Amino acid sequence: MGDRPGAECRWRAGVPAVSEAAEFAVGFIGLGNMGAPMAHRLTDWPGGLVVCDMRPDAVQPFIDAGAKAAETPAELAENCRVVSIVVLDDAQVRTVIAGPDGLLRTAKPGTVLAVHSTISDRTAAELAAECATRGVEFVDAPISGGAPAAQRGALAIMVGGSATAFEAVREPFGRFGSLVIHAGEVGAGTRMKLARNLLHFVAFTAAAEAQRLAEASGLDLAALGKVVRHSDSHTGGPGAIMLRKTTAPVEPDDFWFPILGHVRDLGEKDLSLALDLASRLNIDLPLAQRALHDLGDGLGVGPGPLAKEHS
Template identity: 55%
Template sequence: MPDPGGSLRVGFVGLGNIGKPMALRLAAADGIDLTVYDVAAGPVAELVEAGAVAAAGVAAIDADVVCVMVRDDDQVRAVAAEVRPGVVLVVHSTVAPETPGELAAAGHTVLDAPVSGGPMGAADGSLAIMVGGAGAAFDVARPALEAMGSLVVHAGPLGAGTRMKLARNLIHFVAFTAVTEAQRLAEAAGIDLVELGKVVRHTDAITGGPGAIMYRDTTAPIAPDDFWHGVFDHVAALGEKDLAFAIALAEQQRVDVPLARLSLDRLREGLGLG
């Protein structure tokens, strides 16, 4: 455990596109003594230049908290196997839902803490960090987490951070697939895709994009006298109108838009309107 009157000793393993800027945020933070390790010498040298200490290997890291941002579950397990006992192991990699529990069963004190925001958010410290695990371990790691992210959410018990990240990324990649469908329609209709992209990014920054409907604490049906019924009924009416127009345009252009058709079928029920 960290000395209440001293600095938090943090180790960071995995200095890739997101891990390196995360570690640089830690190196610049007050009250944190940082040790880093990566198989690549270049990013380690950059962190040493920023004030971190280089470790010869994971087993050589003497820390209160070890943050891990590596490629996949197997690499996470390999790192965990070398982490010293008593350390709070913070897994930032997006792993399978069962992996955090497996690490805990092997004797580690684990926080699963995947991030959202990409290299840009890592560089400017604006990541969202979704944390699962015991409150005591979260309290130990919190100063490091808050040095790397502007939104740190304790999502619940071990595994909750991973489950939240997977739900978040379901939105991300389903939306990407919808974008590819919309691009095919726009291209067939003679629309400049680059200009369309500018419009999408501009308006999503104003409205919040898909997250604009995420204010209720349940997916249960909405009672007719609930405030949200009127709001979402309006959303559904607009969506059904515009989806119908888009599908008609797609038929004219002979473009297949299965996600649009599925959305038209499921939008109202999905919003809780029955």
């Protein structure tokens, strides 16, 4: 299940019976680059860990560490109260949950199936409805932080599902995540992950634009990268301004207005200077131009004089 669709899991072993007590067994399907370090954090889970993956070499280290292994998702679900799923895409998730040897063949009412893969929120809603017909809880629980955070138990986990399901998964998820957020109903976890990754990849695109300007200016790009990582580690990067509960315009007498107005003024100044430099170097910076135009409105305080000057 780790990297290819339609795969079955290997090995078969007995596992403790499902219990409503705290020491319930946890299942883990998909032991790839992300799944393996997450599952390793559960090898000493009090109720036992059951793993499932198509590749014997992925499963064996978990058997050596004391985990049990199941041949198929259906076999795994026989005795696990919570099941984490880390596979490639929507199609694999559907196969693992609702396929011929899927979890729903044997999952008992009250079992929680948690998908950590980033899938469509519509797929999450459809699978949740199918699970509900069997009395099974579904949560979409995408993760952020990458394999290094998984190894340290420091992932951010965004959970979409019922309050009951969230309570069931909070403790096992806390083994591989240092921030476990209940984002809301099913699908909310996925929507939060998509918003988070929107920022991530737009920022990557902005970083590429910044590098073009730096390179044209004759700067050392590796040194620039060091400066960016150093300063972001102190300022928090873009997340530092994500403190309000709304994107509505900020009233002039609001606590946030002078703070965000100051951020806008600094940003417009620096963006204007960067765009002036780019013009002299004959470098096109479309993201910088858009940022100068949109920064004030995005912060909720409206454009400043420099943005109006360049509009």
